[in-house]
Amino acid sequence: KQEVTQIPAALSVPEGENLVLNCSFTDSAIYNLQWFRQDPGKGLTSLLLIQSSQREQTSGRLNASLDKSSGRSTLYIAASQPGDSATYLCAVTGQAGTALIFGKGTTLSVSS
């Protein structure tokens, strides 16, 4: 059974720092991996999608990498801002059209 773990559970940084969020999964046979952002009490906003054949994806200040063989992904946030404060969720799917398996998330707080 696929399990997704995110470390750390919470992270506090001053504005301007570069930071890395970690995600690991137990079954390397994934179809794709998605990173999401969730603000308190709100739905999920998709940040980046990495297909299993890809190594990384970039969007603005965000860069996500995938090492499928070791079951790891990282989300790199450059020059963090207070507006980046949210919970970041990592999720994987095993086949097209099937459910995402989520980690518990990393709650990020960026102070000005």
Add this chain to the structure above:
Amino acid sequence: ETGVTQTPRHLVMGMTNKKSLKCEQHLGHNAMYWYKQSAKKPLELMFVYNFKEQTENNSVPSRFSPECPNSSHLFLHLHTLQPEDSALYLCASSHSGYEQYFGPGTRLTVT
């Protein structure tokens, strides 16, 4: 309206009530999903529909009854719920298993 919409956004119901949650996607996707997010637990799948057919049921109690009349609409019918069913219910859609897009969720409180 664009994206994935959910109504109502907030719902308070008693354990003997019957209510329904509605999800609509305006993205032309062929797969729709219900997820549940409880406090201190990871988001977990409830149901998956592909081309209107249910393809996954994650051992969800029968007091939750999904309905997918077409590829754009998804309902979750609720009856005889328990207080532990209070949670954020999220709907998502995707095209052929690619990126999933989520709605804003319905915050359900069972009293």
